[in-house]
Amino acid sequence: MRKRILMALLCGALVCLPLAGCNTGNNSNTSDSAQSEASASTETKTTNNKNSNQEYTDEVFAMDTYMTLTAYGENAQEAVEAGIAEIQRLDDLLSTGKETSEVAQINQNGGGVLSEDTEYLVKRALDIYQSTNGAFDISIYPVMQLWGFTTGNFAVPGESDLAAKLALVDAGKITLSEENGQTSINLPEGMEIDLGGIAKGYTSGRVMEVMKSYGIESAVINLGGNAHVLGNKTDGSQWKVGIQDPNDTDGYLGGVNVTDKAIITSGGYERYFIDKDTGVKYHHIIDPKTGYSANNGLISVTIVSADSTLADGLSTSLFVLGTKDAISYCKEHCAADGFDAIMEDEDGKLYITDGVYDDFINMNNTKNIEKIVTK
Ligand code: ADP
Ligand code: MG
Secondary structure, X not given: OHHHHHHHHHHHHOEOOOHHHHOXXXXXXXXXXXXXXXXXXXXXXXXXXXXXXXXXXXXXXXXXXXXXXXXXOOOHHHHHHHHHHHHHHHHHHHOOOOOOOHHHHHHHHXXXXXXXXXXXXXXXXXXXXXXXXXXXXXXXXXXXXXXXXXXXXXXXXXXXXXXXXXXXXXXXXXXXXXXXXXXXXXXXXXOOOOOOOOHHHHHHHHHHHHHHHOOOOEEEEXXXXXXXXXXXXXOOOOEEEEEEXXXXXEEEEEEEEEXXXXXXXXXXXXXXXXXXXXXXXXXXXXXXXXXXXOOOOEEEEEEEEOOHHXXXXXXXXXXXXXXXXXXXXXXXXXXXXXXXXXXXXXXXXXXXXXXXXXXXXXXXXXXXXXXXXXX
């Protein structure tokens, strides 16, 4: 009961993540509460009167998840509709599971000419592969398939099967070539790529660009637990975004005050199965060093950055790197690359980098917090 009340209070105060955990399902016109709860609604569609504070919310199922978009301003409806069209365009291009997508075609043919979006994403992914010493590896797809994460037919693979698939994984062997102003990708025999660890971040950034082109200055989108906010709320105050508690997905480990940022979380609770024979839980973030679910001390990694592609790539990467290496990575890269991190380890300790430390909303009064100095 107490928890229900707490949830209600938090849902009133925060942009709730993920959608399912906080379905208030109501939409009032332009009130502050409508704004705060904008991304919490899973089933409603709102159209309000045309005025400069007009709010419009809609949702779409794409990239295997529910996505909610809310914009404020005169062209809110047009902006949200164009944002959804952009999501569908990118879903058709980037989803490995769609046979006709560009990425699926590349996998089938061992390479091909890259479109502008895919070229950008592959290059960003390869940069992150380099900077994380291979913790982020888009060639992980054959291993994802073997575990059944791509189909839902989950199974713990045998050692030799896993070793055979793991031998195909090394994004360092991907080559790109330029000819007549076009970039082509070439994959070694048997390699397949999967942009699932970075595509939603890129997508939210693209949606914000589309919304801005409609004159929108205030918006919030939630792509299956990945939040991205444009500007501030229409009352000028910052957005408050809740970060899901990895141990209790109805609750929050905390929140963060943000303006113009993506807030992207990776955790082992998002997609997993439990092996009936052993009771062991296996989740969808794979450590390319072992082929098994990453299990290096962190249970949740949130990256806060204006660069949503980076935020998505790094949330997955730092989760794989684990506590010690993720902290070292932050010390070396946060200030230079423009991101911050809020991470929880398996003992419930929080690690928060200095750039976002004062913006953290410690709603659970967590005492065990370490400030990571990066500047
Ligand atoms: P989600 O997409 O569930 O929000 P992530 O951004 O962490 O969470 O991405 C997880 C996805 O990234 C997996 O479903 C898979 O497609 C891909 N992936 C898994 N392990 C890795 C890895 N080590 N490097 C790059 N991509 C990965
Ligand atoms: Mg990611």
